[in-house]
Amino acid sequence: MGSLCRAVPPVLLSCLLMAGCSSGSHSGAVTSGKGRAPSAGASRTAVSTGAAKIPVGAGPQTKYTVQQQPPAGSCHxxxxxxxxxxxxxxxxxAISPAVTQANLAxxxxxxxxxxxxxxPPEAITRKEKEANAASYGYSGSLGDAEYxxxxxxxxxxxxxxxxxxxxxxADPGHESGGGINNKKDPVETKLHTAVCSGKVTLQAAQQAIVTDWTTALSRLGIG
Incomplete structure (x- = not known):
């Protein structure tokens, strides 16, 4: 650089020789390392996306087979x-792939x-119900419990x-031997009516009932 470089103070000369060094607002920016400020996109990816996605099953079958249940005593x-x-x-x-918001009608x-x-035929579900009762440790009358x-x-x-x-x-207080009796069925019917009338989406109704069927209606604002 000759005499011009020798005239520049050592500290300033060092800055001029470094790539990317400049004056103004960029001088304080962090451009690498752990101190990098997250971009707007990065911050959005850290936000929770909401409830877990519900698994998708096989859908209706022309011939059903007995499905394996969880190990005995493993469910609570x-x-x-x-x-x-x-x-x-x-x-x-688990939802059926045969039913979508687009084909409700x-x-x-x-x-x-x-x-x-x-x-599924009763010959299939009877065996599954017996095995699932063991999964949950259910010891009451199977005639009073709904599969x-x-x-x-x-x-x-x-x-x-x-x-x-x-x-x-069965619901608490149900008399043993009185058959199936629970309060979940009317909730399902009201949700079905709401979905078919367009008040709520299919996905919203499905998510509400897997979260807690006792609060599904209030969660979705259904009377």
Whole structure:
């Protein structure tokens, strides 16, 4: 650089020789290392995306087979508002790929019924129910317990996915031997009506019932 470089103070000369060194607002920017400020996109990816995605089952089958259940004693009921609820680890729910928001009119909302033609036969579900009772450690009368689709068929639940079926005990105070009796069924019907009338989406109804069927209606603002 000759005499010009010798005239420049050593500190300034060193800065001029470094790539990317400049004056103004950039002089204090961190450009590398652990101190890098996260970009706007990076901060968004750290935000929770909400509830876990519900598994997708196989959908209606022309021939059903007995599905393997969780190991005996591995599932545990939980209780909300005095009502027995499923174990999310064993029974997270499963939806049918045959039912979507786009085809409601030709599936669960069609006149003439949808569910009766896709139910697994009793010869299949009886064996599954017995095995699932052992999974949950259920010791009551099987005649008083419903082998329940967590996401009901009328809400697009999978017909025979083990993740969507559980032995649901009768409501507290139910007289033994009195048959199946629970408060979940009316909730499912109200959700079905809300979905078919367009008040709530199919996905919202499915998510609400797997979260907690006892609060599903209030969660979605359904009377």
């Amino acid at each position: 009921y939980r209780t909300e508002k005095g009502e027995p609820l499923e174990d999310p680890a064993c029974t997270p729910g 030709s599936t669960i909302c069609r006149k003439g019924g949808y569910t009766k033609n896709i139910r 329940d689709h967590l996401i009901s068929l009328q809400l697009g639940g999978d017909p025979n996915d083990a993740r969507n079926l559980w032995v649901e005990p």
